[in-house]
């Protein structure tokens with residue numbers, strides 16, 4: 631698997647010497663390489679990372695740097711923390727050697743060896759891989775040359791799949807895999823911090839934002855609306871005309887892997903109904919609807935009037951909570967619209983009911 635980093639050796643050193651003074655251990659952190667900016671008006675959280683790349687050959691390699699940063703940005707773009715855009719900016723420089731790397735830059739050696747080289751980022755700090763606490767953020771750095779003994783941040787140029795994972799270490803995340811077995815750590819997800827073949831998860835974004843200590847979550851209020859129909863639906867038993875529901879929440883907690891920060895269930899309220907008749911029961915509109923999302927992919931029930939129960943699975947996407955492609959069941963049976971497509975709900979930001 632690609633995308634492993636060499637944290638184990640550093641951990642043992644930190645445990646022996648204590649975490650008090652990494653500099654004394656010959657390891658200098660570069661905390662200023664990662665900067666955070668929050669704009670509550672524009673609803674954006676921007677993390678800016680300074681990277682200085684060098685190659686041992688001294689050959690021109692600006693195109694390669696652009697390829698690496700482009701791949702990182704491709705995987706780290708389009709994510710959000712609740713309704714705030716999470717933006718990654720990379721200030722990359724191509725330098726001649728590690729000596730030219732600035733105090734506030736993470737050094738990255740681009741290794742063009744013909745045989746496999748494991749990519750790694752050197753960081754220091756906690757091993758709590760699921761924690762959202764700023765105390766558990768890892769900090770990148772580098773070994774003093776006389777102590778380095780080959781321990782340098784080094785990315786293999788043929789391991790494109792590793793770069794987004796290594797960048798996660800630069801930002802302050804731990805691995806999600808067990809070094810010895812390659813298995814998934816307890817409570818972790820199969821996401822980029824397991825292996826970069828998997829996407830960046832919303833839980834990774836929550837962890838980074840909270841670990842930054844720079845975002846006041848009380849100022850990140852995010853209404854969300856989930857709505858469906860009105861639509862005519864055909865089931866094997868009956869047809870339903872004009873089925874709809876319109877529900878909203880005025881705020882919610884983001885998904886996290888931190889057992890100490892498990893989000894409260896999200897309760898949506900609003901109204902729904904249907905017209906015509908269903909199983910001989912005349913439908914009406916304007917009924918109160920209240921439903922609760924508890925966890926990813928768990929069956930969630932949305933009760934419309936007169937016992938019309940919709941069941942659906944919702945999942946966190948990079949944007950928000952979304953019904954899965956399976957669509958909804960009505961009273962336990964597959965429901966299709968008159969066009970033969972599964973019955974979906976639509977999610978969007980905001981809710982008129984929450985203003986003021």
Ligand SMILES: [Zn+2]
Pocket residue numbers: 633634635636795796799804805
């Ligand atoms: Zn790693």
